[in-house]
Amino acid sequence: MKPVKPVAIAGIGCICSAGLILKDCIDFLYKGERHPAPPVNFSTRLTFPVFEILEDFFPSDLIKKTNLLRTCKLALTATLEAISDAELDRKILENKRVGVCIGTNVGSSMNNEAFCLDDGDGRDPFISPVKRFLISNPTSSIAAEFGTTGPLQTVVNACSSGSDALGLAASWIRSGICDVVIAGGADEMYQITYTGFKSLLINDDSPCKPFDINRKGLNLGEGAAIFILVSEEILKERKKDPRAYILGYGSASDAYHHTKTRPDGKGLKVAIQEAMETSKMVPSDIAFINAHGTGTLDNDLVESCVLNEIFPGVPFFSTKGYTGHTLGAAGAIEAAFTIACLEQGMVPANVGFTTPDPKMPPAYPVQQNSTINGNTALSETLAFGGNNSVLVLSTGEHPA
Amino acid sequence: MKISIKGIGVLGGFGCGIAELEEALNAGKSSVSTVVIKTTAGDIDVPAFLANADMLESFVDKRNLRRIDHYTRMALLGCYLALEDADMLDVDRGHMGIVVATGYGATCNTFDLQHSVITEADPFCSPTQFSNSVHNVAATQISILLKELGPNLSVSHYDMSITSAFSSACQWLQEERVETVLVGGVDEFCKILGYFWHCLYNAGNEKVDFAGKKSPEHAIIGEGANFFVLTREKEAASPYGFIEAVRMGNFERKGINLPENAAFFIGADGYSGCDDKYESFLSEKAKVASYSHLYGGIPVGMGFDIAIAALGNKAGTVFKSAESPIYNQGRLDVIEHDEDLGSKRICCLKLGAGGSFGWIGLNRSNF
Incomplete structure (x- = not known):
């Protein structure tokens, strides 16, 4: 795989149950808190804990169109923070070649409860919910709000969608298609996925415990993280150092199963190899790994084996114990956390882990907040469908 | 850009494969089916161009198709036809990428799933139905059956899904991430879309024949799949x-x-x-x-x-x-x-x- 040029990240926005902006999220992680609870934003008789955003987060006074799906509201909220963080004038977004590339699951699915209820009650359903589905997703919402004129892409690679969106968006900058790309992931908590994961028997009925011997599955979450990627030209115009860089990206399929991780981890290994080769990094360059770490039996076993094989001794952790699994947003949220940790020089404890699993290699996740050395780290996501995506991120100096 | 089309696999209301597409082009028409949908006001007839994916069984053993729905079968057949056309069914395909575009995803399965979860007293859904409703289900099944470990991307951006998919496919080839890309799109008819069509265009329940349709506002719902094998090309002609x-x-x-x-x-x-x-x-x-x-x-x-x-x-x-x-x-x-x-x-x-x-x-x- 050929090495690629680093792509500058000018700004980041993040919202999830840990906080409504990235700084609050990362402070929350360092405090070691978490507050999963049964869902309140939709009605269900199930009681599996989730990580919902309970605050009224949406800044409706700053957004032109407000009758939107919750996923779109999450994406727009994070985008506002990212643009502010990048100190970009909104006019630049209208005048430059600006693309939007967002990963999602629910945002691109059919959120039409009213339609189903009408249909189920024997009434001819009103078609507005379907019509709204047909014209609404987070990518389009961001493009409409900020008047962008570049390419749009909605990535629906299940749980790796957010990472893939960032990797693909970096390509748009490198190839000169765009001056700026608004990229990331967004997903809301939703009754269908909540019930669906229960059907697969991979929901934990208590707070999740990634990499622990007593792990029973995942807790779902919701949120969004948005990155502002910029070209060299924009970087020079801004006269401000970028916040970080995407150095490399790799993705590969397991070609194995719809919902199970490939036992030999081959797809993940291929994705890691591509990410490392494109970024010209070697394992000793990596300060830490923000692992996928869902808390499911299969994922954590395979992931720990692969990490131990390729990155022996490199600290790793999962942040899903603090946020839940935010599905299509997860890759972007965890990439944002990765950069924030590099900036702080410290990684959070892998909350939920207390007892090692003897089936795993004797390499344990970070058990308390720890200082790190280095300015480059890996963020990896594994997804339904056997998608594996890996980003190499850095806060060091990487002139493009 | 030097990216060539090496193979094409298509199925839709016109038939299955490029030969039947060419026949339809020459004839200037495809056959329209009528789907009957029940409403409180009685049955409504919805015209649709439906696709038949039965030919998939000539590529994939029946046993491997048991839990695969019509949506994914259409996508799979499109892929196999494209690979066959490119003469790449039985050869080493090298490092291949897969990009699948869809406007709506697996709508029949997704609506059924939503219906069961939202309207049933006991919140339950079938795990197979849930995993088949995930938007990347077609791309997943393609990679499993073709044993492809390369990059795999699903995009869903309504009318722009195909352009978006081709953009990424071409990007991957230009970056030399892969040697070949299997790229294409799939969408299926479902009764919800049929009802949607009825509400928008045919409240009078008139039978509409596309050839004699009253105005451009009257469209016929289609379904099908179209896939392409793309490669970088050194030759001047393809x-x-x-x-x-x-x-x-x-x-x-x-x-x-x-x-x-x-x-x-x-x-x-x-x-x-x-x-x-x-x-x-x-x-x-x-x-x-x-x-x-x-x-x-x-x-x-x-x-x-x-x-x-x-x-x-x-x-x-x-x-x-x-x-x-x-x-x-x-x-x-x-x-x-x-x-x-x-x-x-x-x-x-x-x-x-x-x-x-x-x-x-x-x-x-x-x-």
Whole structure:
């Protein structure tokens, strides 16, 4: 795989149950808190804990169109923070070649409860919910709000969608298609996925415990993280150092199963190899790994084996114990956390882990907040469908 | 850009495979089915171009298809036909990427799943149904059956899904991430979309035949799949031609820069609300054609236009168009009979919701 040029990240926005902006999220992680609870934003008789955003987060006074799906509201909220963080004038977004590339699951699915209820009650359903589905997703919402004129892409690679969106968006900058790309992931908590994961028997009925011997599955979450990627030209115009860089990206399929991780981890290994080769990094360059770490039996076993094989001794952790699994947003949220940790020089404890699993290699996740050395780290996501995506991120100096 | 089309796999209302697509092009029509949907006001008849994916069993053992629904079967068959056409079924495909576009995803399964979860007293759903409702289910099954470990991408951006997918496929080839990409689109008919069509276009429950349809607003729902094998090409000639450019943007905010010396295959299908806007972006007497009368209104319909363009490149012909979806025909030069392609390139153009546009340019020559 050929090495690629680093792509500058000018700004980041993040919202999830840990906080409504990235700084609050990362402070929350360092405090070691978490507050999963049964869902309140939709009605269900199930009681599996989730990580919902309970605050009224949406800044409706700053957004032109407000009758939107919750996923779109999450994406727009994070985008506002990212643009502010990048100190970009909104006019630049209208005048430059600006693309939007967002990963999602629910945002691109059919959120039409009213339609189903009408249909189920024997009434001819009103078609507005379907019509709204047909014209609404987070990518389009961001493009409409900020008047962008570049390419749009909605990535629906299940749980790796957010990472893939960032990797693909970096390509748009490198190839000169765009001056700026608004990229990331967004997903809301939703009754269908909540019930669906229960059907697969991979929901934990208590707070999740990634990499622990007593792990029973995942807790779902919701949120969004948005990155502002910029070209060299924009970087020079801004006269401000970028916040970080995407150095490399790799993705590969397991070609194995719809919902199970490939036992030999081959797809993940291929994705890691591509990410490392494109970024010209070697394992000793990596300060830490923000692992996928869902808390499911299969994922954590395979992931720990692969990490131990390729990155022996490199600290790793999962942040899903603090946020839940935010599905299509997860890759972007965890990439944002990765950069924030590099900036702080410290990684959070892998909350939920207390007892090692003897089936795993004797390499344990970070058990308390720890200082790190280095300015480059890996963020990896594994997804339904056997998608594996890996980003190499850095806060060091990487002139493009 | 030197990216060539090596193989094409298509199925839709016109039939299955490029030979049946060519037959439909020559005949100028496809057969319309009628689906009966129950409502409180009685049964409604919804016309639709439906696709038959039975031929998939000639590529995949029946036992391996047991839990695979119609949506994914269509995608799989499109892929196998494309690989067969490229003579790549039984050879080492090298490092291949997969990109699947869909406007709506697996709608039948997804709506059934939502219905059961939302309306049943006991919140339960089948794990198979849930995993088959995930938007990347088709791409997953393709990678499993083809044993492909390369990059795998699913995109879902309604009318722009095909342009978006081709953009990434071409990007991967240019970056030399992969040697080959299997790229295409799939969408299926479901009763909800049928009911949607009925509410929008046919409240009087009149039977509508596409050939004699009353106005461009009356579209026929389509379903099907269109897949392509793309590779980087060193040679100057390739039978199906080359992907010259892929462009996306917003025509309301910034207009469209279209290529010169081109025949335009427009994506007017009666659905997007944009059918009357194409004309304003085309120059006086521009050569123009529309083929949605063969495949219907379907978000990934642009893929069929690309297939028709590639077949045209191979034959050196621009196939005759349907007239009905093209507005203001007097200003344009509608291709009423098969014509010699000459040195023209072909531009497949799609306008979509929110002012979005996408176009993909194909050229017979690599220069």
